[in-house]
Amino acid sequence: MSARYKSYKYIEDLSKYDGQEITLNGWVYNKTGKGKLQFIQLRDGSGVAQCVVFKGNVSEEDFEAAKSLTQESSLSVTGTVKSNDRAPGGFELDVTSLKVYQIADEYPISPKEHGDAFLIENRHLWLRSSRQHAIMRVRSVIVKAIRDFLDNCGFRLMDSPILTPNACEGTSTLFETKYFDLGNAYLSQSGQLYAEASAMALGRTYTFGPTFRAEKSKTRKHLTEFWMVEPEAAFFDLEDDMQLAEDMTVYIVKQVLANCEKELETLERDIEPLKKVVGGFPRMSYTEAVEWLQENKVPLIQKVDGVDKEIHPFPWGEDFGTVQEEALMEQFDQPCFIYDYPTEVKAFYMKRDPENPKVVKAMDMLGPEKAGELIGGSQREDDHDLLLERIQHEDLPLEEFQWYLDLRKYGSVPHSGFGMGLERTVKWITGAKHIRETIPMPRTIHRIVP
Amino acid sequence: MSARYKSYKYIEDLSKYDGQEITLNGWVYNKTGKGKLQFIQLRDGSGVAQCVVFKGNVSEEDFEAAKSLTQESSLSVTGTVKSNDRAPGGFELDVTSLKVYQIADEYPISPKEHGDAFLIENRHLWLRSSRQHAIMRVRSVIVKAIRDFLDNCGFRLMDSPILTPNACEGTSTLFETKYFDLGNAYLSQSGQLYAEASAMALGRTYTFGPTFRAEKSKTRKHLTEFWMVEPEAAFFDLEDDMQLAEDMTVYIVKQVLANCEKELETLERDIEPLKKVVGGFPRMSYTEAVEWLQENKVPLIQKVDGVDKEIHPFPWGEDFGTVQEEALMEQFDQPCFIYDYPTEVKAFYMKRDPENPKVVKAMDMLGPEKAGELIGGSQREDDHDLLLERIQHEDLPLEEFQWYLDLRKYGSVPHSGFGMGLERTVKWITGAKHIRETIPMPRTIHRIVP
Numbered sequence: 001m002s003a004r005y006k007s008y009k010y011i012e013d014l015s016k017y018d019g020q021e022i023t024l025n026g027w028v029y030n031k032t033g034k035g036k037l038q039f040i041q042l043r044d045g046s047g048v049a050q051c052v053v054f055k056g057n058v059s060e061e062d063f064e065a066a067k068s069l070t071q072e073s074s075l076s077v078t079g080t081v082k083s084n085d086r087a088p089g090g091f092e093l094d095v096t097s098l099k100v101y102q103i104a105d106e107y108p109i110s111p112k113e114h115g116d117a118f119l120i121e122n123r124h125l126w127l128r129s130s131r132q133h134a135i136m137r138v139r140s141v142i143v144k145a146i147r148d149f150l151d152n153c154g155f156r157l158m159d160s161p162i163l164t165p166n167a168c169e170g171t172s173t174l175f176e177t178k179y180f181d182l183g184n185a186y187l188s189q190s191g192q193l194y195a196e197a198s199a200m201a202l203g204r205t206y207t208f209g210p211t212f213r214a215e216k217s218k219t220r221k222h223l224t225e226f227w228m229v230e231p232e233a234a235f236f237d238l239e240d241d242m243q244l245a246e247d248m249t250v251y252i253v254k255q256v257l258a259n260c261e262k263e264l265e266t267l268e269r270d271i272e273p274l275k276k277v278v279g280g281f282p283r284m285s286y287t288e289a290v291e292w293l294q295e296n297k298v299p300l301i302q303k304v305d306g307v308d309k310e311i312h313p314f315p316w317g318e319d320f321g322t323v324q325e326e327a328l329m330e331q332f333d334q335p336c337f338i339y340d341y342p343t344e345v346k347a348f349y350m351k352r353d354p355e356n357p358k359v360v361k362a363m364d365m366l367g368p369e370k371a372g373e374l375i376g377g378s379q380r381e382d383d384h385d386l387l388l389e390r391i392q393h394e395d396l397p398l399e400e401f402q403w404y405l406d407l408r409k410y411g412s413v414p415h416s417g418f419g420m421g422l423e424r425t426v427k428w429i430t431g432a433k434h435i436r437e438t439i440p441m442p443r444t445i446h447r448i449v450p
Numbered sequence: 451m452s453a454r455y456k457s458y459k460y461i462e463d464l465s466k467y468d469g470q471e472i473t474l475n476g477w478v479y480n481k482t483g484k485g486k487l488q489f490i491q492l493r494d495g496s497g498v499a500q501c502v503v504f505k506g507n508v509s510e511e512d513f514e515a516a517k518s519l520t521q522e523s524s525l526s527v528t529g530t531v532k533s534n535d536r537a538p539g540g541f542e543l544d545v546t547s548l549k550v551y552q553i554a555d556e557y558p559i560s561p562k563e564h565g566d567a568f569l570i571e572n573r574h575l576w577l578r579s580s581r582q583h584a585i586m587r588v589r590s591v592i593v594k595a596i597r598d599f600l601d602n603c604g605f606r607l608m609d610s611p612i613l614t615p616n617a618c619e620g621t622s623t624l625f626e627t628k629y630f631d632l633g634n635a636y637l638s639q640s641g642q643l644y645a646e647a648s649a650m651a652l653g654r655t656y657t658f659g660p661t662f663r664a665e666k667s668k669t670r671k672h673l674t675e676f677w678m679v680e681p682e683a684a685f686f687d688l689e690d691d692m693q694l695a696e697d698m699t700v701y702i703v704k705q706v707l708a709n710c711e712k713e714l715e716t717l718e719r720d721i722e723p724l725k726k727v728v729g730g731f732p733r734m735s736y737t738e739a740v741e742w743l744q745e746n747k748v749p750l751i752q753k754v755d756g757v758d759k760e761i762h763p764f765p766w767g768e769d770f771g772t773v774q775e776e777a778l779m780e781q782f783d784q785p786c787f788i789y790d791y792p793t794e795v796k797a798f799y800m801k802r803d804p805e806n807p808k809v810v811k812a813m814d815m816l817g818p819e820k821a822g823e824l825i826g827g828s829q830r831e832d833d834h835d836l837l838l839e840r841i842q843h844e845d846l847p848l849e850e851f852q853w854y855l856d857l858r859k860y861g862s863v864p865h866s867g868f869g870m871g872l873e874r875t876v877k878w879i880t881g882a883k884h885i886r887e888t889i890p891m892p893r894t895i896h897r898i899v900p
Contacts, residue, residue: 005686005690005693010653025684027650027861045654045684046604051701072860074862076685101864102863103860104860105859109490124853125856127647127650127652128651132649132651136608136652141713144597147597148595156590157586159677159889159890160891162662163898164663165898175629177637178626180666180895182897185898193900194890197577198890199495201495201578201586202495202586203495204495204573205495209659210609216630224613234475234494234495235475236455243453243454247453370679400899403899403900404574404900406574406575409554410522410575411523413523418472440610443611443613444633445630446630447632448614448635449853450854
């Protein structure tokens with residue numbers, strides 16, 4: 001059987017075919033020309049190539065067809081690959097014939113500036129623009145880097161379920177659906193609890209899938225549907241957890257720098273800050289971070305009667321927001337870990353420090369360049385009775401957590417894990433303006449289409 | 451910063467440490483012994499190792515601790531790696547000290563036989579058994595094989611959304627959730643329509659994520675939540691589509707045979723049938739298949755008043771069920787493609803054969819060994835007006851499909867894709883008895899926990 005599809009030629013490989021006659025398939029990205037010459041900028045998803053149609057080299061019908069091409073018209077173009085220093089990519093196609101599939105209707109997205117609302121409304125077409133293209137390609141490289149890193153580290157993929165009977169971090173922010181005769185199911189906010197069960201079975205595991213939050217947040221950093229990778233490992237303590245997060249982050253950045261040179265250029269991303277992400281990330285306990293905020297007069301901001309009020313000095317025990325995170329991160333070129341957070345601001349499943357129960361073995365990794373929180377993780381509470389107490393303290397439905405408590409009855413071990421938000425990572429590395437640009441079809445509280 | 455976690459030792463690497471003293475961390479899979487000797491079968495997620503505790507080699511406390519170990523108790527064991535032909539894996543650990551984390555409560559899953567209902571109820575623990583282990587490891591290798599194959603073929607990952615405003619294949623089998631002030635959202639049954647938009651942008655793309663069906667099916671092949679990979683490529687016709695599906699399937703089987711020898715052995719999977727999956731899959735048009743069924747007197751089975759009735763000869767135009775698929779597949783060692791199906795039994799988006807509109811350019815790939823349908827795909831309707839007619843004919847909400855119709859207005863091109871069900875593929879390759887065993891936390895109409 002001939003694998004015909006393997007013989008198709010793509011623009012990213014143009015330099016391999018220097019001097020040969022080949023056929024490219026794609027869409028008109030742009031077109032110029034006058035008199036006997038038409039220049040078609042052809043895009044095929046792998047790149048953009050200049051195709052030169054000279055009246056003397058093609059049939060009359062083909063020349064007329066070339067003249068009639070509109071933006072996003074679809075066609076196959078046959079011609080000879082020639083090097084040309086002035087062509088994008090250094091090669092162009094000297095056209096000998098062409099076959100038009102469709103002359104496109106007037107394309108709504110022209111090279112002129114469009115408003116955000118219009119572009120997102122037309123996301124299915126906006127994806128064709130070179131900037132969105134580049135972000136999507138970087139996204140795919142980041143996903144591959146994450147999976148390769150974890151696979152090569154001995155972590156096994158264990159997909160957590162999306163439909164769950166319980167709420168990992170509170171019930172108010174969950175999407176709910178009727179589940180046959182079994183009552184309601186909720187869309188998972190995190191695969192972690194299941195990842196813990198998997199880690200007790202396979203040692204080192206990860207789950208990587210979509211997660212959901214029905215939060216009415218409207219910041220630039222929030223989507224209602226986003227992807228998260230969550231490694232979980234038996235016998236890892238918080239120290240191991242931070243090191244794994246650091247090594248994974250360094251690997252991701254390295255892979256993007258090695259494989260996305262063209263994309264980062266298209267995005268006009270300054271790569272110097274990325275080159276500095278080489279490991280040895282700074283680490284600071286929450287208490288040290290609070291001391292630094294106090295010394296540097298960074299206040300807690302609290303809304304009082306709808307007005308922001310500054311509270312000096314920043315009180316130990318309060319969670320950090322964007323103001324504190326960005327102030328702290330101004331010191332660093334690399335991501336930074338903050339660890340050992342107050343118990344009261346963190347989730348029930350985090351391990352309390354046996355020597356200081358006011359603190360849990362949690363960590364957040366903040367990104368440089370105002371990237372915000374990229375990773376959140378912790379060592380998990382492995383003591384059955386302490387965990388039970390926390391579940392009861394938070395008024396969680398005990399019945400639903402019996403299986404989770406089982407993990408502390410049958411061979412409980414120290415274990416840790418973290419979650420990395422894919423879209424936030426893509427936003428940081430690509431320098432995308434808005435998190436909406438970092439996922440093919442963004443879902444926000446105001447948008448479920450296309 | 452020292453990457454301490456990288457220094458941890460795992461059972462799968464035991465042969466590398468022959469003669470060295472190392473520490474292993476894990477759980478008691480089984481224990482035997484008497485007098486001065488205790489044999490611990492330790493599992494750590496990467497394998498099972500025999501750890502020999504001789505009273506003369508350890509402290510008195512450690513020997514007592516070893517004696518007290520119950521199934522699934524957790525511990526670290528230090529000792530010298532020694533080759534021993536009778537030990538599983540060829541090596542064992544001659545223990546010098548041990549540290550117990552927890553003596554496990556009486557473990558509910560003992561080596562004796564348990565009923566299916568009990569095991570699935572305790573899925574979080576059942577995952578620790580060597581058989582479930584093996585299936586999960588094969589699953590992770592299959593996922594990696596799929597992603598590597600497509601990445602290496604120039605396909606770009608483009609995740610489709612889960613929350614969608616429309617129904618790809620009918621509304622009666624959808625999970626529904628309230629979406630803020632925007633009405634209802636539905637959990638995606640397929641990422642295909644979005645994959646088509648992506649293919650128009652990036653040429654060759656794939657989506658790989660969980661999909662959902664609220665069908666009240668109760669067969670051995672159905673889950674309500676399952677993973678599906680869906681490649682989609684611009685300029686591919688049905689022929690290309692089948693070849694891609696074939697190449698991907700061959701690659702998957704090859705990777706499993708190369709990387710899962712131990713797991714297939716644990717599963718007692720006869721690998722001879724898998725070795726025959728080398729490419730050159732048989733292909734048969736639907737019409738040819740019907741003729742074969744007629745010649746071989748395989749009837750259509752229809753329920754009339756609750757009773758199965760055989761209809762001879764099998765009438766052209768009816769869809770195939772398990773009876774017909776298994777009869778057809780008895781001839782073949784490899785998967786087989788059936789293509790060019792009756793328009794009426796297939797989805798609205800499939801391309802009608804211009805020379806015979808009673809038929810669409812659809813294909814199913816059936817697996818050998820009664821594996822059933824592993825892949826379903828088609829060339830997509832690329833004609834705007836024909837597609838519009840089909841949407842109206844099926845009474846689908848036109849408003850919701852405007853963006854999908856846009857893909858046929860702005861540079862429509864021939865394009866094709868398919869969906870491969872991950873769990874069915876895992877079931878076929880591992881020989882698992884039930885589809886419930888092929889996903890970490892199965893969701894069926896009767897089960898949403900753990």
